[in-house]
Amino acid sequence: MPADSQLPDVLEKLHENQLALADAIESIGMWIDQRGSTDVSSHVLGAIATLDLNAESVRKGIESLRKTVR
Template sequence: MDEKAAIAADTLELLMMNQTALRAALEEISLWVSQRGSTNVHHNVLGALGALDTHAEEVFSGIERLRS
């Protein structure tokens, strides 16, 4: 792996870690909101979290390709 690919992979990995942390925080807030009766907001957040999960898989795949 060349230096530029390594830097790109490392940077993407850090962004993935940030995305994972944000996802966890959003899920916690969404559950809190749901427990207070706003199930529509909760379901909307769950839909957005699903998109994050899908994109995370693609980013992880890209990181692995850069590292190979």
Template structure:
């Protein structure tokens, strides 16, 4: 049996969890920045968060596919 798909899925899942944690941290910083009046920076970060969310969905789907192999 080939061990690569489970190892790859496990590794990608850890990276995915890191991405989720980084997203949460960015959101906290963005809210802090917004509260201090820098709405342009906050808006830019919200755009980046949207990209992270989109990519996270694709990563989760890929992990699910690897696990079903």
């Protein structure tokens, strides 16, 4: 387990990875949609919407943790 002072940095990197994966998956979903599989595309884009909704809370939590460990 990383030291407490490193935890916000690790969480920030995980958050960045989450955003990058969401972007890649969204691109795949759009590609699928263009090829006519709208059911699959809708499911993918729905999952992306959940990631987007939670991203702001995750970011705020990381900022709060940064203030706590300083």
